[in-house]
Amino acid sequence: MINGAHLIVYSRDADADRAFIRDVLGYPHVDTGGGWLIFKLPPAEVAVHPTDAAExxxxxxxxxxxxxTMEELRASGVEFADPVSDQGWGLLTAIMLPGGGRLGLYEPRHATAYDLS
Structure with missing residues (x-):
């Protein structure tokens, strides 16, 4: 039976992004050796959106x-890639990762599934 999901974030500076997730976001983790950290995420959900573009x-x-949340993250030195935008379904911005990537952050206005049992 499926009992979890494993997400991968590709990075041009994986060590810096791992340190950011560990030290700034404070996510618990296991070290699989050689600095390869795997993080416990908050409860999650998945959505499937239609597209005619590349998947x-x-x-x-x-x-x-x-x-x-943005105030708390700014106090830890986090920079944001975008100003907050109202998408109707929620308020959206993006965190700048040290490796140059972006990590979406939003306050949903839609029903959520992450706490269903």
Whole structure:
């Protein structure tokens, strides 16, 4: 039986991004050796969106209060790639990762599935 999901974030500076997730976001982790950290994520959900373009996969972190979360992250030196935009389904921004990537962050206004049993 499937009992979890494993997401991969590709990075031009994996060590810096791992340190960011460990030290700034504070996610618990295991060290599989050689600095390869695997992080425990908050509860998650998956959505399937239609597209006529190339199929891609995206990762977004969710929060209950985007403004407060951004203030807390800024206090830790986090920079944001985008100003907050109201998408109707939620408030959206993106965190700049040290390796140059972006990590979506949003406050959903839609029903969520991550706490279903």
């Amino acid at each position: 891609t996969h995206e990762l977004y972190l969710m929060c209950d209060d985007l403004e407060r």
